[in-house]
Amino acid sequence: MNELRQVGVAAAQRIQTPAGVQALTVIALVVVWEVIGRTGLLFAELFPSVTGILESLWVYVSTPVLIPHLKASLYEVGGGLLLGALCGIPLGVIFGSRRSFMEVMEPIILYLAVVPKIIIFPIFILFLGIGTGSKLAVGAIAAFFPIVLLTIAGMREVRPVYLDVAKTLGVGPWQTATKVYLPAITGFVFTGLRIGMGAAVTGALLAETKIAKAGLGFMIVEYYSQFRMVDMYSLLLFIFILAAAANWAMKRVFSLLLPLPRSTEDAGVFF
């Protein structure tokens, strides 16, 4: 009896931790959702059962049904991130290299960063058509802003004393770039890339929901228009898991390559 009580107390203590409360919340949500889904208590169409959603998710994972759409979305997001980085990093370095450039350019970029990137989509459609190119472009422009802003932030972190020391030692421009600037900005650029990836996912997939021939976003809207709610929920879950996994993997790789940057301001606003 005493042992049972001790086990009970230990379990209660474990639950009374943030991780315990989080786990309990998720379990409670799943249970309540399942009950609502099975009994049809509340909008049967809107709340399909969790088991139904998981079954549908299993179909996505175990069969090649999503492969062509996954390929299209990965191409758009990956291409967008690459293009955003190819434009954002050099421009960030140029704008951040001189105080005068930074002071002129940074507010303009900050103001433009707030504009929702999806609204430029019709212009990309005019120029690039409704294929993957226009979504890739939306992904690129969405990824560009966090990357360029965090690169500028990294350049700002370079202490003038380091540059003075490099000058005193007679270091050339190449060595100054690789030995002084690069170590200072790499952490910021990595963070920019990670946030940029999130922005590219949102931008490209949202554009797919508007007009597309393939892609995960396109499938969401297809399921919505066919009122296949179970499939739509499971696809959303699949996308969220994929995005979280990609974010975690990038974080892990970057933390192995480098210690975390000293300052990483919330750049989520530039999504």
Added chain:
Amino acid sequence: MREDTRLMLWRGFLILGSLSLVEAAVRRRWINPFFMASPLQALEVLWSQLTTGNAFFLMLVTLYEIACALLVSTLVGLMVGFLLWRYRLIGASYEMLLAALFSSPIILAYPIFLVSFGRTSAAIIALSSIFGLIPVAINTKSAFQHVNPILLQVGASMNLTRRQMFRHILLPAVAPPIFSGFRLGLTYILKSVLGLEYVVQVGGVGMWLSEAAFRFEVGEVYAGLVGTVLLSVVFLYMINRAEVLVRR
């Protein structure tokens, strides 16, 4: 010349220079006018739509949606943030869940809101409110958590009542950081409302842009784009000015 004025002039010169280049490129047909309207043409269409068309009404619809989402997210966000601070275990547990939710692409879940609220402004307001309330809640919790304990001790030594302590110590101390959350929330709401209006083709300026693109009216597409950019820029400017005032 003052440093600020000089910088403003440089920025103006840069923006006007870029627009002039685009104007020249379209007029000289270096860029096909079928794909691109010149900045002057876009402004002309925007002006005529504002004065004679229904662009002004559409802007009001967008502002209404933003205001509703802001109201909901501020009220709920402040309440949630306060509760997260008041009950530490709940705060420590849910802050992370809220942050995780915030970093996920929840905007893609908009069809769920369309099913729940119909293809109306209510769906846009509901989803945008979620975007707005998370930064407000997280910043509110953080603001209360980081109140300087010396201020509270001073209040206690002056025998302030709980109400006086809240009114004269806590509230002034938490206002600036809460406003930062409010600013962030408003920025997200703005982006979400305009983006969703365009994608769902419901509501105000975003819907106008979407319809113009559908009709292949290049001038109107660019006018809508200019209108959206101007709305975003004016909003951000106003929020920044308001934040400066609150921080004073």
